[in-house]
Amino acid sequence: MTGPEPKQRRVGGASAPILAIERITKRYGTLTALEDVSLTVNRGEVVCLIGPSGSGKSTLLRCANALETLDGGRILFEGREVHASDPKSARAVRQRMGMVFQNFELFPHLTVLRNVAIGPATVLRLDRGAAERRARALLAKVGLSDKAAAHPAALSGGQQQRVAIARALAMEPALMLFDEPTSALDPETVGEVLSVMKALADEGMTMVVVTHEMDFARRVGDWVVVFDKGRVIEEGPPKQIFETTTVARTREFLSHLGWHGESTLDTAASSSSEAAQHPIDKEEVDR
Ligand SMILES: Nc1ncnc2c1ncn2[C@@H]1O[C@H](COP(=O)(O)OP(=O)(O)OP(=O)(O)O)[C@@H](O)[C@H]1O
Ligand SMILES: [Mg+2]
Numbered sequence: 001m002t003g004p005e006p007k008q009r010r011v012g013g014a015s016a017p018i019l020a021i022e023r024i025t026k027r028y029g030t031l032t033a034l035e036d037v038s039l040t041v042n043r044g045e046v047v048c049l050i051g052p053s054g055s056g057k058s059t060l061l062r063c064a065n066a067l068e069t070l071d072g073g074r075i076l077f078e079g080r081e082v083h084a085s086d087p088k089s090a091r092a093v094r095q096r097m098g099m100v101f102q103n104f105e106l107f108p109h110l111t112v113l114r115n116v117a118i119g120p121a122t123v124l125r126l127d128r129g130a131a132e133r134r135a136r137a138l139l140a141k142v143g144l145s146d147k148a149a150a151h152p153a154a155l156s157g158g159q160q161q162r163v164a165i166a167r168a169l170a171m172e173p174a175l176m177l178f179d180e181p182t183s184a185l186d187p188e189t190v191g192e193v194l195s196v197m198k199a200l201a202d203e204g205m206t207m208v209v210v211t212h213e214m215d216f217a218r219r220v221g222d223w224v225v226v227f228d229k230g231r232v233i234e235e236g237p238p239k240q241i242f243e244t245t246t247v248a249r250t251r252e253f254l255s256h257l258g259w260h261g262e263s264t265l266d267t268a269a270s271s272s273s274e275a276a277q278h279p280i281d282k283e284e285v286d287r
Contacts, residue, residue: 010042010223010237016079018043018175018206019064024073026059033059035230036073041175041208046201048217049210050241051227052253057210060227061177064208065099066090078174095123098168098176102184104160106152106167112139113148116167123171131170138166142196158189162196169200176200178209214259218242226250 019041026034034056041047049057062068064075066084075082078096083089106115116135120126126134139145142162152160161181168176178197182190194216201207201220211217217224218238225235226247234240234247242259245251254260 010045015043017041017076018078019208020076021060021064022073022075024060024063024075025071026056026063026068027071032230034063037230037232038073039225039232039235041206043206044204045222046207046209046220047223047225048221048238049208049225049227050212050214050217050253051233052256054229055227056230057227058179059230061099061179061208061210065097065177066093095171096174098171098173100161100164100168100176100178100181102180104152104157104164104184106160106163108152110151111148112144112150112152112155112163115152115163116170119167119171134170135166138169139163141169141199142166143192156189157185158192161185161189161193165193165196165200174206176205176207178207178211180210180212183212212257214242214254214257226253228253 017040019039021037021039023036023038024034025032025036037056037060039047039060049060051057059068063070063084064077064082066082066089069084077093080089080092082093107118110118113132113135116138117128117131120134121128121131124131136145136148139148142165144159144162144166147155147159147163152163155163165181181197182193185193190213194213197207197209197216198220209216209221218241221238223235224238224241226233226241226249228249234245234250236245241250242254245254
């Protein structure tokens, strides 16, 4: 394998974590979606959550974003406890935490520009000119300046997802949550979204990313957390999870995804047609 080694330790551990999830439990009726889960996100880190379907990854993001009340434990965001049942607390949290979903959830009746500008205009009360200037700058950043006047339906899935990322960034969040942002996309547009996310990470954005893109987790993640049946079964730097794990369940999950300790991007790089389908090329991803 060529290129720099994946990360071996956390960044920013000296200061207080931006997000501290402390032994949370979340139940839906008799089903325990999360049990005694703890997780720390430091400023500037990219933390990737992986694990089988139904293991609680989305639930964890929803709890962090004050969309779910807890049945035990607590969550601290920027040092303050998150109270999902208190509208004021929930609003404050969501203003500082951007969330990007699998299915974009753009407003279909608004142009791309308005989709991005509407948060700053209505929530942050920027005047329309300022909100639209901010929106245009963000559309440029995600490579969609030429789509400002289009409606979402006229865009590819990858383009819509980049608009959704710009929309979340327009609120100038301190933390970005991504829930499988590429899993609803056609394969040919996955790379453009991952590239935008990689660029954000390089700028120092703090990110929690639920993903099935193991190359992304290995190369961009600073820390990887493995979920199974509502619990964290292992966490560590990518090198530990993807190369030296001794946890049988982690191995099983990775091999189920076709991961055998070697990046598929390394293979893709040697096959031009595959590499072309995956614009997040190896050089770009290495850091
Ligand atoms: N609103 C809900 N009501 C009832 N059960 C729920 C609800 N949301 C999630 N669950 C259940 O909680 C468990 C964890 O779900 P969650 O969506 O967090 O898993 P996940 O790891 O994100 O899975 P996937 O990879 O399929 O997205 C699952 O058993 C799911 O069916
Ligand atoms: Mg999910």
